[in-house]
Amino acid sequence: MNKEELEKILPIDGPNLEEVQKYINKYKNELIVVKYGGNVFIDRQIFNNFITDLTILFQLGLSVVVVHGGGPRIKRELDKSNIKSKFIRGLRVTDEKVIDIVEKVLIEFNEDIVSSLKEKGINGISLNTKKNNVIEVIPEAEELGFVGIPTKINVDIIKDKIDKKLIPIISPLGIGKNNQTFNINGDSAAGFIAKSLKSRRLLLMTNVQGVLDKNSKLVQEISSSEILKMIKDETITEGMIPKINTCLDAINNGVTAVAIIDGRKKHSVLFEIFSDKGSGTLIRK
Numbered sequence: 001m002n003k004e005e006l007e008k009i010l011p012i013d014g015p016n017l018e019e020v021q022k023y024i025n026k027y028k029n030e031l032i033v034v035k036y037g038g039n040v041f042i043d044r045q046i047f048n049n050f051i052t053d054l055t056i057l058f059q060l061g062l063s064v065v066v067v068h069g070g071g072p073r074i075k076r077e078l079d080k081s082n083i084k085s086k087f088i089r090g091l092r093v094t095d096e097k098v099i100d101i102v103e104k105v106l107i108e109f110n111e112d113i114v115s116s117l118k119e120k121g122i123n124g125i126s127l128n129t130k131k132n133n134v135i136e137v138i139p140e141a142e143e144l145g146f147v148g149i150p151t152k153i154n155v156d157i158i159k160d161k162i163d164k165k166l167i168p169i170i171s172p173l174g175i176g177k178n179n180q181t182f183n184i185n186g187d188s189a190a191g192f193i194a195k196s197l198k199s200r201r202l203l204l205m206t207n208v209q210g211v212l213d214k215n216s217k218l219v220q221e222i223s224s225s226e227i228l229k230m231i232k233d234e235t236i237t238e239g240m241i242p243k244i245n246t247c248l249d250a251i252n253n254g255v256t257a258v259a260i261i262d263g264r265k266k267h268s269v270l271f272e273i274f275s276d277k278g279s280g281t282l283i284r285k
Contacts, residue, residue: 001024001060003017003021006020006021006024009056009059009060010056010270011052011056011267011270013266013267014056014267014270014271014274015267015270015271015274015275016275019274019275019276020060020274023273023274023275024060024061024274027060027062027200027273027274028060028061028062029061029062029063030062030063030199030200030201031062031063031064031065031162031197031198031199031200032057032062032063032064032065032199032200032201032202032203032273033064033065033066033067033190033193033194033197033199033201033202033203033255034054034064034065034066034067034190034202034203034205034269035066035067035068035069035186035187035189035190035202035203035204035205036050036066036067036068036069036113036205036263037069037186037187037204037205037206037207037263042072043264046263046264047116048116049266049267049268050205050263050269051113051116051117051120052120052267053267053268053269053270054066054117054122054167054269055117055120055121055122056270057269057270057273058122058167062273063162064167065158065162065167065168065170065193065194065197065199066113066124066167066168066169066170067170067171067172067186067189067190067193068106068109068110068113068169068170068171068172068186069172069186070102070105070106070109070171070172070186073105073108073109074092074101074102074105074106077101077104077105078098078101081097081101083097083098083101085098088141088143088144090185090239090242091140091144091147091185092144092147092183093143093144093145093147094144094145094146094147094182094183095145095146096146098145098146098183099145099146099181099182099183102173102183103129103130103173103181103183106128106171106172106173107126107128107129107130107171107173109171110126110128110169110170110171111126113169114126114169117167117169122167123165123166123167124166124167124168124169125161125166125167125168125169126169126171127157127158127161127168127169127170127171128170128171128173129171129173129174129175129181132157133154133173133174133175134153134154134157134158134170134193135148135150135152135153135154135170135172135173135174135175135184135189135192135193136150136151136152136153136154136174136175136176137149137150137151137174137175137176137182137184138151138176139176139182146180146181146182146183147182147183147184147185148174148176148182148183148184149184149188150174150184150188150189150192150193153192153193153196153197155196155197158170158193158197159197170189170193172184172185172186172188172189172190174189185242187204187242187243187246188242188246190202190204190246191246191247191249191250194250194255194258195249195250195253195254195255198254198255199255199256200255200256200257201255201256201257201258201259201273202247202250202255202257202258202259203258203259203261203269203272204243204246204247204258204259204260204261205261205263205268205269206243206260206261206262206263206280207262207263207264208240208260208262209262209280210259210260210261210262210279210280210281211227211230211236211240211244211260211280211281211283212235213230213235214235218280218281219281220277220278220281220282221278221281221282221283221284222281222282222283222284223283223284223285224248224251224252224283224284224285227244227247227248227283228248231244243260244283246258247260247283248283251283251284251285252285256284257282257283257284257285258282258283259272259278259279259280259281259282259283260280260281260283261278261279261280261281262279262280265279268280
């Protein structure tokens with residue numbers, strides 16, 4: 001793609017042309033898995049920027065798989081039904097009533113992403129428990145109800161869609177015994193999919209800057225051994241630890257690098273792939 005063609009595609013407020021040209025050949029035909037976090041998509045403008053970024057990645061020749069969350073939308077629908085959420089170790093306790101609402105909300109949002117891509121002329125394909133389920137699970141713990149741990153990914157279905165020049169949009173839902181639907185932590189689902197596909201990158205979009213040091217300064221790049229030290233000395237605590245564990249599992253199982261990026265930043269996905277500074281924290285083995 002020449003300079004003039006790139007200028008037509010790239011947003012004015014995105015990464016600069018010179019940096020994009022530097023990285024474009026590096027990532028052409030590479031697979032990127034993006035987790036679009038539930039807490040990020042409350043803002044519709046952020047969502048629209050995300051759709052633009054996906055469109056540009058596709059136009060520039062990258063293969064993309066999207067895994068999405070749904071926390072705020074799920075909470076809103078549960079509130080409408082007067083169902084109070086209970087959490088254990090950060091995971092929503094999911095009984096029969098809750099899983100029905102979770103499945104409905106996640107599939108609706110999944111289809112929202114597909115239709116938004118279609119408006120940009122890009123073909124996404126919905127992969128969820130109602131059609132083309134790709135995730136098999138076992139129960140996480142009895143006390144959590146229908147919350148699952150991924151055990152197997154049907155990579156053939158995903159690769160088939162990629163080969164057909166589609167963007168797979170995957171809900172964090174899985175099927176267990178007796179065809180029962182289970183809710184899955186979105187980060188865990190994305191990490192398991194990324195390592196099953198041996199993707200070049202896994203991007204976890206969040207509503208924080210990334211990993212911060214003891215002075216609350218962003219760490220732009222770090223090794224797995226260094227990040228384990230940050231957990232040990234309690235620089236990294238609480239909610240960030242499960243996310244880091246997902247990252248480490250991915251890079252120890254075939255994913256080249258993982259980035260925790262600030263999804264609130266405009267065109268954060270483009271900046272992470274096509275700029276020197278990125279959009280958050282890059283974790284390498």
